[in-house]
Amino acid sequence: MAKVTEKCFEESGRPCFICDFSPPRSGDGLVLQNADIPADFISIAYNPGRAVRVNSAMLAAAIKQHSGMDTIFTLATRDMNKLALQSQMLGAQVLDLENVVVVQGDPFGQRDQGVVKEVGDTHPTQFIAALRAMNQGIDFRGSQLRSPTSICIGATADLGRDTDQEAALAVRKVEAGAEFFMTQPIFDVAEADKFLDSYRSKSGTDLSVPVFYGLQIMEKDGVIFSSVPESVREELEKGRSGVEIALELYRRFREHGLNNAYLMPPIRRGGARNYEAAQQVLAASKSL
Secondary structure, X not given: OOOHHHHOHHHHOOOEEEEXXXXXXXXXXXXXXXXXXXXXXXXXXXXXXXXXXXXXXXXXXXXXXXXXXXXXXXXXXXXXXXXXXXXXXXXXXHOOOOEEEEEOOOOOOHHHHOOOOOOOOOOHHHHHHHHHHHHOOEOOOOOEOOOOOOOEEEEEEXXXXXXXXXXXXXXXXXXXXXXXXXXXXXXXXXXXHHHHHHHHHHHOOOOOOOEEEEEEOOOOOOOOOOOOOXXXXXXXXXXXXXXXXXXHHHHHHHHOOOOEEEEEOOEOOOOOEOHHHHXXXXXXXXXX
């Protein structure tokens, strides 16, 4: 089993894929069959839609045990305090999980706020620093753990937001201990250049950790986010396959030297994911 930093392009010399996977809203073990995706890592999302779903770390461990695949689990600081977060990380270590990506989690909407409260005891950059300390054997109280953790720490970046702000935040996350990044979908490789240039300007050095750039697969009748360019929407409306569009974009990724991809399968109405589309992209990518 491997850490993200051991299988990324920078270490292996070959393209590396992380594939997004949504935990189900039931404890049915049949979900493990859907995770049979030939990516380098399966990344388990954290409660998409702010809905009750299978715990991301537990599902990551179940997939790893069932199929032997390398996994990443997502953890949101929104819902747990420092004690709960760090206890969960010790549990992840027991389950032989090696990779985590830290997010804040979307805020609860007005409808939810009457029945659930955010914790917000810490924010992602602080928790990344706390994870680095745990890898050195120290918990949030400054007490010594019986043994240090060995977790590869991931962070996120949204290149669709203000580039300078995202770059400045990325600098702080790397300084805190982030070892890799996963981005929201991009549709123009120039966005990556702009982000990396801004990072270099703010830090005085190149971004030295691997970045997995978001590669979204879409369907005509699926959920299409506001960030999707109008030209792509028009192609889907005209009947072009979302798999074909994703492969064309991935080809541009490779030509531009973006060799790590974060693959996002289509989201259908109602929230179901089309993992077969991800399998098609992964299979075809090998011939590019």
